[in-house]
Amino acid sequence: MSDHPLWRRLQPFAALLLVVGLIGAPLWLVIVTAGKSQGEAINPNFSLPTHWHLLDNVRQVWVDADVPAAFLGSMLIVAPTVVLVLLLGSMAAWVLARRTSRLMAVLYAVGISGIILPPAVVTVVLLLRQLGLAGTAIGMICVYLGIYLSTVIFFVTGFVRTIPESLEEAAQIDGAGPMLVFRRIVLPLLRPVLATATILICLYVWNDVFYAFFVVGGRLDTLPLNLFRVASAGLYLNNWHLIFAYVILMSLPLVVVFAVAQRKIISGITGGAVK
Amino acid sequence: MPTTAELPVRARASAAPAPAPRVIRRRTHPMWFLLPAYALLVVFFVLPTLFNFVYAFTDWSGFKSAINPVGFDNFTSLASDGTLFRSLRITLIYAVLVAVFQNVFGFGLAVLLERDTLVNRIARTFFLVPVLMSALAVGYIFQALLKPAGALNGVFGIGYAWLGDTTWTLVVVALIHAWKWMGLSMLIYLAGLKTVPEDVMEAARIDGASRWRTFWTIRAPLLAPAVTFTVATALLGSMNGFDIVQATTGGGPARTTEILNIFIYRTFGQGLFAQATTMSLVLFLLVALLAFPVIYLLRKREEIL
DSSP: OOOOHHHHHHHHHHHHHHIIIIIIHHHHHHHHHHTSOHHHHSSOOSSOOSSOOHHHHHHHHHHHTTHHHHHHHHHHHHHHHHHHHHHHHHHHHHHHHHOOSHHHHHHHHHHHGGGTSOOOHHHHHHHHHHHTOTTSHHHHHHHHHHHHHHHHHHHHHHHHTTSOTHHHHHHHHTTOOHHHHIIIIIHHHTHHHHHHHHHHHHHHHHHOOHHHHHHHTTTSOOHHHHHHHHHHSGGGTTOHHHHHHHHHHHHHHHHHHHHHSHHHHHHHHHHTTOO | OHHHHHOHHHHHHOSSOOOOHHHHHHHHSOGGGTHHHHHHHIIIIIHHHHHHHHHTTBOOOTTOSOOOBOTTHHHHHHHHTTHHHHHHHHHHHHHHHHHHHHHHHHHHHHHHTOSOOHHHHHHHHHHHHHHHSOHHHHHHHHHHHHSTTSHHHHHHTOOOOTTSOTTTHHHHHHHHHHHHHHHHHHHHHHHHHHTSOHHHHHHHHHTTOOHHHHIIIIIHHHTHHHHHHHHHHHHHHHHTOOHHHHHHTTTOSTTTTOOHHHHHHHHHHTTOHHHHHHHHHHHHHHHHHHHHHHHHHHHHHHHHO
């Protein structure tokens, strides 16, 4: 805001102070508590553990809470959801962006309404029961598709409108059908916006617990559902060392993704927001 | 036909008269590309929403298999014991508090960390960590921080029950929600600050405007699109919130933080499906009624500024 010399000198310290106080302290609490023994962790505080038990705690959570099964469950749902939501969403978005008529405007409005409107979580369970998909991974994937297709359609339609149509026309004149044009010309051009959408959808679905409760709760385990069970089970109540060992375990994949693709994530998150 | 002149290649390729643009569109961008996405949207999003309007008026429950229409009974019973309006009030207060906190924090951070220095880049990265974390995990972290014998009270040597106050806990939970998402608002405001052209700033400086004045009269108004986006997403996100409240208070103390989704989750777990559906419909109507005017108003403000 200001280029005043004094501010210039003080600003780095203010920034560091905020990082330490607002982000550092809670993360520090997670790490030291995850490293403590049960007795030490009953009342969580910022002190270092007398002896580090981090690996023991992680191992105990890994075995007792059956983390591998939950991890598999999460992967089983996240991977197909992301692939399908991107593919089907961008197919629809391409045509929505290129054809202009009143009908298309209405269809577009319907298509993106899911960004704003909350999904009907209770009745979707009833619907899945009628379809024989209740409690299955397929049912869960379909529910996520219904919720997040809107986000993809919104982002991709906006992006397609910025791509000149001449590239497609060249291929069409050479006799390429719509399938070929979409796969060979349009899809490669969509890479930046698809990267954004991948990150957003991964984040939403990987961390989701609310929709998962209703659709697959008790039938299929995902990491957040499992964490919730671990944290609310009487056996683990107030076992902060195990809860935080789990939090570390669960956050690791996202931290790795973040470390690798930080620049992409930042440009992705901000890309759609400000014109 | 004028179109033949525009499409010489096509005209030469086929002896038939060139088709109208609309026909070409139908061929090059066929409607069936919409089919899979819209089929899923209709079956798994629109249909359950329509179901909401049906099953909210029935006695659907986990205790019996028959489902009978009961008219407005669910609404009147929820309204008469005060649950309906209390949940609505709590959800609205929560949403407004989150929107305010998240935007104030995000804006403050963006202004503080605007210059591209090494320290600022590292700081921005750290503020993004909560955005990526699971909201459930965030809730547990703050439960450990804020419980009466927790880490925060340990530092100050007090025993205040941050999450056990029937008046202020809602504010505390809203602050936690804002803490999780402030990094996102920060990024969007940072991107917004970057869109202000340098020459406009320079012109103002040459005209003798103070830094304070340049900031508030030139840069801040140009942030309007960023404000629209973050206010709208914060409002909608927190009205549809669940994880953080569930992990910190579970709706307590004395149901003073029971936002609509917590109520839906609780009653669904008890097998009271019709009540849960009714509240789900209430949430839908609340968001639908609020979202459009909010976005419209914010857009309007963008135009004026």
